[in-house]
Structure formats: C-alpha cells, structure tokens
Amino acid sequence: GQQVMQIPQYQHVQEGEDFTTYCNSSTTLSNIQWYKQRPGGHPVFLIQLVKSGEVKKQKRLTFQFGEAKKNSSLHITATQTTDVGTYFCAGPTTSGTYKYIFGTGTRLKVLA
Amino acid sequence: DVKVTQSSRYLVKRTGEKVFLECVQDMDHENMFWYRQDPGLGLRLIYFSYDVKMKEKGDIPEGYSVSREKKERFSLILESASTNQTSMYLCASSRPQGGGNTIYFGEGSWLTVV
Numbered sequence: 001g002q003q004v005m006q007i008p009q010y011q012h013v014q015e016g017e018d019f020t021t022y023c024n025s026s027t028t029l030s031n032i033q034w035y036k037q038r039p040g041g042h043p044v045f046l047i048q049l050v051k052s053g054e055v056k057k058q059k060r061l062t063f064q065f066g067e068a069k070k071n072s073s074l075h076i077t078a079t080q081t082t083d084v085g086t087y088f089c090a091g092p093t094t095s096g097t098y099k100y101i102f103g104t105g106t107r108l109k110v111l112a
Numbered sequence: 113d114v115k116v117t118q119s120s121r122y123l124v125k126r127t128g129e130k131v132f133l134e135c136v137q138d139m140d141h142e143n144m145f146w147y148r149q150d151p152g153l154g155l156r157l158i159y160f161s162y163d164v165k166m167k168e169k170g171d172i173p174e175g176y177s178v179s180r181e182k183k184e185r186f187s188l189i190l191e192s193a194s195t196n197q198t199s200m201y202l203c204a205s206s207r208p209q210g211g212g213n214t215i216y217f218g219e220g221s222w223l224t225v226v
Binding site: 088 | 145
C-alpha cells in the first residue's frame with residue numbers, strides 16, 4: 001500500500017545548528033504538506049508545495065519538493081529552542097485527494 | 113481562525129465500555145477526519161467523512177464507528193473499548209486550498225483504557 005516515510009525519526013541538535021528532515025513517498029504526489037506538532041500539542045499546518053522542484057521559505061525554514069514529486073525536505077537554519085517539536089509531512093492518498101497520508105514524523109530536540 | 117473543538121481532553125475508561133469522542137468545527141468544512149496518534153507510528157486515519165451522513169473507512173477502522181448527523185459535528189465511537197485503543201485521538205477538518213486540502217486539527221483527546 002501507499003507509504004510515506006520520514007527520516008530521521010529523532011534528531012537532537014545544539015541550538016544554532018542546522019536541521020533537515022526528509023520525506024519519501026512510495027507514489028507520486030500531487031502536493032505535499034508539512035505540519036509541526038509542539039510537545040503536548042496538535043499538528044499545525046506549515047506549508048503546502050505543489051510544483052515539481054518547488055522551493056519555499058518561511059524565515060529560517062526552507063521546504064523543497066522533489067523533481068519527481070515523490071520526496072520532500074524541510075531544512076531549518078540555525079535552530080532555536082522554539083523549533084522543538086515533531087515535524088510531519090503529508091500527501092494525498094491515491095484513493096482520494098481529500099484524504100492525506102502522514103509520514104511517521106521527525107522529532108526534533110534542541111539543546112540550549 | 114478555524115476552530116476544531118474536541119469535547120474531552122483526557123478520558124479513562126474501562127475495558128468493554130462504549131466510548132464517545134465528540135468533535136465540532138466552526139468553519140463549515142465539508143471534510144472531517146479522525147486520526148489516531150501513537151509513538152513511532154505517526155498519524156493513522158481511522159475514518160473520514162466528506163458530507164453529512166457520509167463516511168469512509170480509513171486505514172485502521174476496526175473497533176471504531178463514526179457518526180456525522182450535522183455538518184459541523186463528527187463523532188468517533190468505540191463500541192467496546194479495549195486496552196489496545198489507548199491512544200491520542202485527533203479530530204480534524206479540511207478545506208480546499210491552493211490545489212490541496214489544508215487540514216486543521218483539534219487539540220486531541222487522550223484516551224486510556226484500563
């Protein structure tokens with residue numbers, strides 16, 4: 001069945017270091033979304049990428065959608081303690097564009 | 113701002129009890145979802161509804177049912193709770209945006225079955 005995998009599962013970084021999480025889909029995606037979940041909180045929508053090779057930036061966060069539209073990455077430059085949380089990618093399922101399949105998530109800890 | 117409200121944040125239920133998790137959204141969204149979140153497994157879709165009285169099974173529907181009698185309300189029902197249903201349950205709604213569907217989550221309901 002359709003799968004969306006993320007690596008790494010966990011990452012600990014020193015404050016100020018960069019961080020990257022990678023998302024890989026078993027199928028081509030029409031779009032990919034990223035969500036952030038703070039500890040004890042719920043996932044919150046960050047961004048959506050639609051075009052092949054698309055790159056979007058939100059302050060220190062850079063999101064990329066692969067040329068084949070099967071992978072994506074989120075890169076955080078100079079992490080801060082406020083970046084702590086779990087980052088999920090999500091893509092529409094092959095059975096319906098309203099339904100999204102979520103990656104397993106990358107849990108980021110930032111050490112001050 | 114979109115608001116998805118889950119009525120119960122923390123519940124403790126006994127094995128075999130019937131459990132209702134209620135969810136209300138205030139933005140007139142067509143689509144509503146119930147996800148389950150477990151460590152290392154991410155978010156898994158239990159059920160999905162694209163309209164009133166319409167429902168569709170997700171990836172892990174066994175042991176669950178849903179009800180959508182009104183557009184703004186989507187309920188998850190555990191007919192006979194079991195310990196392996198101890199988890200965090202997330203309700204969500206979505207709207208079309210920019211070629212996709214942006215998902216808005218509630219704050220989650222932590223269910224412990226003893």
